[in-house]
Amino acid sequence: VHLHHTLARNVYTAPRKLRVSLNAPLYFDAVMESFTKLLDGHCLCVISEATRREPTHMLSWIEQHRIDVLVGTPAQLKLLLDAGMLEQAWVPSQLMLGGEALDEVTWQRLARSDRTRAFNGYGPTETTVCVTTFDIQGTALPRPVIGRPLDNLRAYVLDEHQHLVPFGLPGELCFSGAGVTRGYLGQPDLTAERFVPDPFSTEPGARMYRTGDKARWREDGTLDFMGRLDFQVKLRGYRIELGEIEATLRSHPGIRDAVALVREDVPGDARLVAYVVPEVDTAPLRDHLREYLPEYMVPAAIMALPALPLTPNGKVDRKALPALEASRIAPRITDAPGTPTEVALAALWSELLRVPTVGRHDNFFELGGHSLLATQVVARVRVRFGVELPVRALFESPTVATLALRLPDAPTATVLPPLTPAATPGPHPLSFAQQRLWFIDQLDPGSPLYNMPTALRLSGTVDVTAFQRAFDALVQRHESLRTTFESHDGEPRQRIHPAPARSL
Numbered sequence: 001v002h003l004h005h006t007l008a009r010n011v012y013t014a015p016r017k018l019r020v021s022l023n024a025p026l027y028f029d030a031v032m033e034s035f036t037k038l039l040d041g042h043c044l045c046v047i048s049e050a051t052r053r054e055p056t057h058m059l060s061w062i063e064q065h066r067i068d069v070l071v072g073t074p075a076q077l078k079l080l081l082d083a084g085m086l087e088q089a090w091v092p093s094q095l096m097l098g099g100e101a102l103d104e105v106t107w108q109r110l111a112r113s114d115r116t117r118a119f120n121g122y123g124p125t126e127t128t129v130c131v132t133t134f135d136i137q138g139t140a141l142p143r144p145v146i147g148r149p150l151d152n153l154r155a156y157v158l159d160e161h162q163h164l165v166p167f168g169l170p171g172e173l174c175f176s177g178a179g180v181t182r183g184y185l186g187q188p189d190l191t192a193e194r195f196v197p198d199p200f201s202t203e204p205g206a207r208m209y210r211t212g213d214k215a216r217w218r219e220d221g222t223l224d225f226m227g228r229l230d231f232q233v234k235l236r237g238y239r240i241e242l243g244e245i246e247a248t249l250r251s252h253p254g255i256r257d258a259v260a261l262v263r264e265d266v267p268g269d270a271r272l273v274a275y276v277v278p279e280v281d282t283a284p285l286r287d288h289l290r291e292y293l294p295e296y297m298v299p300a301a302i303m304a305l306p307a308l309p310l311t312p313n314g315k316v317d318r319k320a321l322p323a324l325e326a327s328r329i330a331p332r333i334t335d336a337p338g339t340p341t342e343v344a345l346a347a348l349w350s351e352l353l354r355v356p357t358v359g360r361h362d363n364f365f366e367l368g369g370h371s372l373l374a375t376q377v378v379a380r381v382r383v384r385f386g387v388e389l390p391v392r393a394l395f396e397s398p399t400v401a402t403l404a405l406r407l408p409d410a411p412t413a414t415v416l417p418p419l420t421p422a423a424t425p426g427p428h429p430l431s432f433a434q435q436r437l438w439f440i441d442q443l444d445p446g447s448p449l450y451n452m453p454t455a456l457r458l459s460g461t462v463d464v465t466a467f468q469r470a471f472d473a474l475v476q477r478h479e480s481l482r483t484t485f486e487s488h489d490g491e492p493r494q495r496i497h498p499a500p501a502r503s504l
Helices: 002-012 029-039 049-053 055-064 074-082 104-112 188-194 242-250 283-292 340-353 371-385 391-396 400-409 432-443 464-477
Strands: 019-022 043-046 069-072 094-097 117-122 132-135 153-158 171-177 195-197 207-217 223-228 232-235 238-241 257-266 269-277 301-304 483-488 491-496
Touching (some): 074 371, 188 195, 238 242, 371 391
Parallel strands (some): 069 094
8 A cells, every 4th residue: 555655646646636537346456556546535436337338438427527537458448549538528637557558559649649648557466556657648659668666666677597687688577665465375386486585685574576577678767568478468457377278278078289379460459369279160169168267268269270380399389370360260050140130230240250150149259259349349330220239238139139139129329410621711619629728828828848849860862852742741631730729709719721832
C-alpha cells in the first residue's frame, strides 16, 4: 500500500479530488490500486460488468459520471477509441493502462492526443501490480516502452548469472524494493526460484523478484518490454502457460505432439492457437481441453499437421508454423444456414473469424470468437440489420440459428445522420477538440505548448519539385492545416482558407 500510495501521489496529484474508475472484476489484481485512490481522498466510481462489455454504453457512463481517471487494459481502450472516445464532449483527463502489452497503433494515437494524458503501466502481481510507468502524451518514441520504476523500487536487467547487462542488450527484468511480496502461499519451491536474495542491496534479508520477462534499458533510462523468456504469455489480461496447454493436448489419445502459441497474423487481433500431430479431427480436442483448463486457456483455433517444422538442431521451429489458413484447419461437418437472416449472420461471422464456412449451429466462441470480437459482431449487426443488440445476446445465443431468432424482437437502432461536406465556406462552429485549444489560447495567448516539432535527416539528393508537389498535396488534402479561429459575435468559429501556393 505504501508503494502504491506513492504512485497515487505521483499520478493522481491534482488541485481537486478526482473521479477515478474501478474498471475491473473484484478478483483482478489491479483492484489493489483502488485502495490508494481512496487513501488519497479521490472518488472511486465502480463500473458494472454489463457496462464494461458495451463500448458505447461505457462512453455514456464515462460522460454521465464525469470520470477524470480511467483505468483499463489496452484491448478495452482500443475498442473505446474506435467507438469515438476522443471525440466525446467529456474525455477522461488521464488514462492508466496495464494488464497487457500496448500495441504501436494505439500508442501513436495516444501520443498525438491533446485531450487526454495516458500512462503505460507494467507490473506483475508479485511486485504489487504496477512497478513502472511512462507518460505517453507528446512522446516522439514510435514504439511502446514501459518507462521507469516507481519510488521505492529498483529495476535490474540481468543475464543468466544474475549479472547486470549493458544498456541496449536484453536480459531478464528483475525488481527489488518495497513492492516485492513475500512469495507464493504453500509453494516454497516456486518461491525460492522466483524470490531470490538481492545481490545489489546492503540491507539484510533484501530480496529480488525474477519476472521471467525479457527487457532492455534504453539510453534515455526507460525500459523496453520484449516479451517472455519462457513460454508464459499474457492475452487479454490473462496469464497463460503455453506448456500446460501443450501437455494437456498430448494427454489426449492419438495426439503425438502439440505446440501452443499466440499469433497476430492480423495486426491488433492476437489469438491463442495450437498445432497438433498427426492430422486428426480437432473437434474433440476442445472438449478435452475444457475438462482440465479454464476457458481462457482453450485455443481459439487448433490446426492439425502431418509433422511439426524443426530447426537444424531438431527443435520445434515455432516461427515456421503456418498461419491459420482456412484450408489447413480440420474441416467441420455443419448444417448450412436456412434463412436469409442466418445466411447474412454466417457471412458476417465468416469474415470476422476468418473461417471458410459457418453452419447454423456453429458456436461463435468455439470458432475462435472472444469478447472483443463480440463487440464487432454487435456493431455490424447494427449496420446490417438496423437493430440494437447488446453484447450479452451473443453470449446467451452463441449460434447463428439462436441469434437469428432474437433479431426480430430487437429494438431499432438509432440512425445517426451521415457525414457530409459543408455546403458553405464558413465560418463554422468549433469541434470539441478545437474549443479546448481555443480556450487555452485565450488564457495563455501564443503558447507553443501544443507544437510538436520534429527534425528529419534526409540522405541523398532532394527532388525539390517532387517535394513541393507532395507538400502542396498534403495541405490541399487536410483542411485542418489551413484552418484558423476567429470570433463572431463573441463566439469562436473556424475558417478554412484556400490552399496557398508556396515555394519551399
